[in-house]
Amino acid sequence: MASVERYGIEIGDMQQSEQDLLECLVRISQGEPLDARADALVKRLVEAGLVDCNAATRALTSAGIGRCQSLQHRQAGDAEAAQGLWHREHPDAPAI
Numbered sequence: 001m002a003s004v005e006r007y008g009i010e011i012g013d014m015q016q017s018e019q020d021l022l023e024c025l026v027r028i029s030q031g032e033p034l035d036a037r038a039d040a041l042v043k044r045l046v047e048a049g050l051v052d053c054n055a056a057t058r059a060l061t062s063a064g065i066g067r068c069q070s071l072q073h074r075q076a077g078d079a080e081a082a083q084g085l086w087h088r089e090h091p092d093a094p095a096i
Contacts, residue, residue: 014078018071025050025068028058 024038028051034042042058045051050064060068087093 014071014075018074021045022068022071022075025060025064025071029060029065029068031057 020038020041024034024041024045027034028042028045042051042053045064046053048063049061050067052059052061
C-alpha cells in the first residue's frame, strides 16, 4: 500500500523500523532469541522503559506490551485497508 492522502492526513505503509520494533517486541515476549543486530534496538527499548533486562532474561514491561499490541493492531489495520483498496480497484474480482 503506497502512501495516500485521506481526510487531510497522509496514510502510508508501516515503516521498516516499526516492523523491526514489532518483531523484536514479539520475540522478547515469546522468549525467543534475538539476532545480534538487535542489540542496539534492545538497548533503546530498555532505556525507553519498554523492556526489563537482567543478566538472564528480557521481559516486556506494561508499556512494552501496550506498544506491541498497538503495532500489531496497526499491522492488521494496514493489511485490511490494503485489501479494501485492492477490492475497490478491482470490483469484479471475487471476494476472498
